[in-house]
């Protein structure tokens with residue numbers, strides 16, 4: 001069994017890998033998330049996923065290290081995690097009644113190989129009222145989540161339709177991640 005490290009502080013990513021029955025450690029190294037201007041959503045999430053994995057792999061060169069990053073994009077606007085309730089409210093108003101895309105980039109760095117990929121999932125919201133939004137924000141759920149909602153929580157009530165990998169919206173495209181791990185020799 002080769003050592004597997006999840007380079008993420010996200011409790012959702014941890015839960016998903018546990019659900020798949022994988023054995024792994026969690027190690028997080030604080031990176032200063034660098035985004036270049038003019039990068040596409042695909043480039044942003046892949047680059048941040050790679051930076052997170054690389055920072056941990058440097059001090060654990062024998063391990064397989066997974067890094068990931070998730071953003072929400074609507075109408076070319078990139079929505080990360082809201083910093084304030086006000087920002088969460090603005091994000092949810094923007095997403096109401098519309099289709100947005102969730103991009104999750106994943107980087108896997110192994111001793112002699114590395115792979116980076118991205119998944120895009122389209123999510124359509126029902127029309128949501130300001131009252132729904134205020135109530136939701138009071139639950140505290142939006143604050144640590146890209147796009148200010150959690151599809152796996154009460155945010156599920158906003159979702160009319162999804163096309164693509166559900167788990168990628170939660171933070172990690174699970175099946176593809178495990179398939180790519182196996183492809184580069186992890187077992």
Ligand SMILES: Cc1cn([C@H]2C[C@H](O)[C@@H](COP(=O)(O)OP(=O)(O)OP(=O)(O)O)O2)c(=O)[nH]c1=O
Pocket residue numbers: 007008009010011012028052068069070071072081102144145146147149150151152155169170171
């Ligand atoms: C859209 C959406 C996002 N999210 C979460 C997934 C990610 O944890 C978070 C986006 O932030 P990220 O920067 O991708 O990850 P993180 O800061 O939580 O963890 P780390 O950088 O240490 O890996 O939003 C949900 O949980 N549900 C959702 O429906």
